[in-house]
Amino acid sequence: MYKHALAAAAAAAFIHLPSTAAEVVTQWNFNSLPADGATGTGTTAAAIGSGTASLVGGATASFASGDASGGSSDPASGDDSGWNLTTFAAQGTGSGTRGAQFAVSTAGFENLVISFDLRHSNTSARHELLQISLDGISFSDFALFDADAGGDRWYTGRTVDLSAVAGASDNASFAFRVVSAFAPTTGQYAATGVGSSYGTSGTWRMDMVTLSGTAIAPVPEPGAMALLLAGLGVIGTVVRRRA
Template sequence: MKKIYTLVAVLTATFAANAQSEIITQWNFDAADHTLAVNPSTGTGTFGIIGGVELNLNTDGTMPGGNPTSGKGYSIKTFPEQGTNSGTAGFQFALSTTGYENITLSFDPRSSGTGSKWMQYEMSTDGTTWTTLGNNNGALANDFNNPVSVTLPATADNQGSITFKLVSIFAPGTQAYAPVGTNYGTGGAWRIDNLTISGEEIDTASTIDNNIEGLKVYPNPASELINITSNELGIKNVTIYNMLGKKVLETSTEETVNVSTLTSGVYIMKISQDGKNASRKLVIK
């Protein structure tokens, strides 16, 4: 038995060492129709603008160029008057990080010459209380040469819903917006592209109580039905928990379990049969 525990520990350490960051949600804003450009190009989430700013399109109604110029970027204008409403206007987006940890935020920003060069990053897990993650040190320029990458705190890990704001702020220590160029103006435009949230999948596959011989769970990922088979015939008791430890489904079956009521995400499934127990990670797509 000691050898089994040791092997599990080694495998767990190996999985952790080999964890790879992957895109959870991304907006590339490349849709020709600006009403569709707000939809993620990868994953799921919502994107919008706040603080009274307006969408800024080319004169022919098309989206302005992004990074690279072969794509599109999302541009906004009509920011607050000089000396007013710092930290209120900009971009806002929300998504789920369920099943992921070590989250990072990255994007490509630019501004016109009359736009504010100071951008602040904020995060909320309840949509009400906001945490300031930092700012760009006044690095906004009239090009895409200053990409942003922010490592998020652990409170961003494994969240069913998390919201972010990228907002214009006064230059620190002042009550005024500092322009990218010579003069600040409310018509100054911000543009953003390649807005990406990435993370490492939480490893919950390694378990010690795995003594049901021949146990198989498939398909996995699943969306409606899963099959649970083993070398033994008979009833299996199945309990499924979300990543916060809340029980979301409990049933008994000889083979098939309907999981269609579960939302997309990562779960832990506990299975017992004839006094033996096992755990499996279950992914609902």
């Protein structure tokens, strides 16, 4: 019994096992803090962690209910807002240029996953591009989503896995965008609603924009590693002598 306790205590002292559980690095829920009972007010400040949400390409935004039209995945009730984007590009122009940008440092994290909810109005663009940037300046297309179930409804849990993207991890300059895009091969925006026509005043309402990851395990310094090995050797000697 004693030798097991000794070994456990020694191991705990020398070995710090890193956690591999995914955790939220930064999340936006767009809800007022403190809650004010009005979904028409909200915030672009991160609810968890830190980062900067901004509009790109001439898009404008207000706040509107995150519960309407089936609701986002936000568990908040009573004051659940979404970030309501509009003023999109004219038909046939500006694919991949208008929407929202989120700058988040991934310093200390790897195995990154981005997820978000997006409600498409009927006259909004049916296709959304997720773009990523490793320097916070130049963005490249990473994933295209299609709101193929129609408009005036939420698409929850849009997800991209960045674990295979070299340079996304541990990067203080990381950023991503969600922007409207032409339907593939057409050079035109498709309206989300069946029978609807695309219009620049269509809306995209965002909620639960989340970057998750796992903490990067610290690399032991050579001195610490030597100490660890020496400690394990001592434990082994003690255990053998007491056996």
